[in-house]
Amino acid sequence: MNSKTKNAQCKRCLGMFKEKEIYTIQQLQYRKSPSYQWTREFFDVLEIGEWDSFCESCMNYHKKISHDIWMKYCNSI
Numbered sequence: 001m002n003s004k005t006k007n008a009q010c011k012r013c014l015g016m017f018k019e020k021e022i023y024t025i026q027q028l029q030y031r032k033s034p035s036y037q038w039t040r041e042f043f044d045v046l047e048i049g050e051w052d053s054f055c056e057s058c059m060n061y062h063k064k065i066s067h068d069i070w071m072k073y074c075n076s077i
């Protein structure tokens with residue numbers, strides 16, 4: 001394994017990965033719901049910004065929890 005090619009770090013799991021494989025919450029602006037504004041506010045509470053880097057599995061985790069909480073929010077109003 002060549003560590004030189006892995007120079008990006010995931011904010012959540014602290015794992016190292018290739019820079020071109022960075023995921024950020026900005027990628028969530030293309031999903032239908034919740035809105036990107038809601039998504040940004042949600043991650044703001046978790047102290048996660050638009051420029052924080054995540055690996056693919058941690059991004060999938062954040063994508064899922066934000067959607068799950070959005071669904072609970074929708075069912076509570």
Ligand SMILES: [Zn+2]
Nearest residue numbers: 010013055058
């Ligand atoms: Zn990660």
